[in-house]
Amino acid sequence: MGFSDFYGNSEALRHLRDMLARSRFPQAVILAGPAGSGKYTLALMLAKAMNCLAPVATNGLPDFCGKCSNCVRIAQAEDLEARFAEAVEAREGLRDADKKDTRIFVQTHPDVLVVPPDPPQMMIKVDQVRRVIETIYYRPAEARERVYIFTDSAFMKEAANSLLKVLEEPPEFATIFLLSENPGELLPTIRSRAMTFPLGAVPVEDVVRYLAEDRPEWKPAQRALVARLSEGALGRARSFDVEAYVAARADALAILNSALLGGEHSQLFKITESYRAGAEGREKTEQLLRTLYSLLRDLMFLGSGAPEMVHNTDIQSQLARMVEAADFEWIVAASDRVAEVERGMRRNLLRSLALDGLSLALEKA
Numbered sequence: 001m002g003f004s005d006f007y008g009n010s011e012a013l014r015h016l017r018d019m020l021a022r023s024r025f026p027q028a029v030i031l032a033g034p035a036g037s038g039k040y041t042l043a044l045m046l047a048k049a050m051n052c053l054a055p056v057a058t059n060g061l062p063d064f065c066g067k068c069s070n071c072v073r074i075a076q077a078e079d080l081e082a083r084f085a086e087a088v089e090a091r092e093g094l095r096d097a098d099k100k101d102t103r104i105f106v107q108t109h110p111d112v113l114v115v116p117p118d119p120p121q122m123m124i125k126v127d128q129v130r131r132v133i134e135t136i137y138y139r140p141a142e143a144r145e146r147v148y149i150f151t152d153s154a155f156m157k158e159a160a161n162s163l164l165k166v167l168e169e170p171p172e173f174a175t176i177f178l179l180s181e182n183p184g185e186l187l188p189t190i191r192s193r194a195m196t197f198p199l200g201a202v203p204v205e206d207v208v209r210y211l212a213e214d215r216p217e218w219k220p221a222q223r224a225l226v227a228r229l230s231e232g233a234l235g236r237a238r239s240f241d242v243e244a245y246v247a248a249r250a251d252a253l254a255i256l257n258s259a260l261l262g263g264e265h266s267q268l269f270k271i272t273e274s275y276r277a278g279a280e281g282r283e284k285t286e287q288l289l290r291t292l293y294s295l296l297r298d299l300m301f302l303g304s305g306a307p308e309m310v311h312n313t314d315i316q317s318q319l320a321r322m323v324e325a326a327d328f329e330w331i332v333a334a335s336d337r338v339a340e341v342e343r344g345m346r347r348n349l350l351r352s353l354a355l356d357g358l359s360l361a362l363e364k365a
């Protein structure tokens with residue numbers, strides 16, 4: 001438990017911990033990187049390191065114990081999706097008059113406030129920044145450092161201007177983290193008052209290493225597959241439903257094979273028939289369409305001599321046989337057909353009908 005649980009971006013991590021060690025940590029930090037690069041995980045870990053009651057050092061740099069009451073309470077915010085859903089549900093339960101004035105926050109420690117974008121617009125609103133302003137100038141109650149984590153950089157205009165005022169004169173005992181997939185959407189005046197750390201997606205090898213510890217029950221080939229499909233996002237990798245994916249992929253392969261190599265239509269209809277209407281069928285069909293895209297993309301890479309880009313590595317030889325029957329135009333046309341079915345789904349066409357149409361259209365593509 002500690003910073004050794006953070007995967008990838010070791011250079012940025014070392015720099016941040018080094019600033020902690022020298023008590024030179026900036027009062028505003030932008031962690032910029034794609035979804036899954038670990039922005040939120042890292043911000044929470046730094047909040048723990050700042051406030052750990054039994055601080056430890058690893059590799060000569062500050063770390064956290066993960067067991068003290070500050071570490072434990074901060075860690076309760078780790079499952080952001082779940083905490084966010086709880087906050088939204090709590091608001092839904094309020095009287096209409098109160099609902100209007102209630103903003104969404106995640107707070108599991110009195111001195112650490114997580115500010116997610118507020119639904120339905122999914123933007124940071126001025127009332128959320130106001131809460132920050134109301135509390136930030138008070139010394140922390142149970143921690144050494146007040147920590148504010150904005151999980152997104154989509155600010156309403158007034159909210160951004162209010163935040164700017166805080167950044168002009170932050171108290172010495174507070175740190176503000178701004179997490180952003182696209183820091184360009186922050187006001188330049190906000191960016192200039194914060195130190196930006198770019199984070200990259202976690203390399204496939206690191207995701208594999210992480211899964212070996214976190215998902216020992218998966219076979220190595222499954223872990224390699226999931227690492228590639230999750231594109232460096234550890235959270236997505238950990239919660240990946242391999243069985244559902246492999247089942248959908250078997251159907252997708254049958255559809256593509258039948259179109260490319262010809263085959264029993266009755267067999268195909270048996271598959272497409274199993275995709276029913278309703279919420280469950282919808283999800284299943286969406287999974288199938290995503291899988292079809294993923295396979296077509298791999299065929300494209302194989303066809304253009306870039307096998308290292310293939311995601312579905314565990315069936316690469318099968319894909320290589322398929323690509324001999326599929327030329328570039330066919331792959332492009334097939335992707336267009338899949339997109340058509342997606343549009344049809346949005347218009348709520350009968351699912352299995354649309355899939356039958358897809359299978360037949362692919363043959364003619």
Ligand SMILES: [Zn+2]
Pocket residue numbers: 051052053054055064065066067068069070071072
């Ligand atoms: Zn601790």
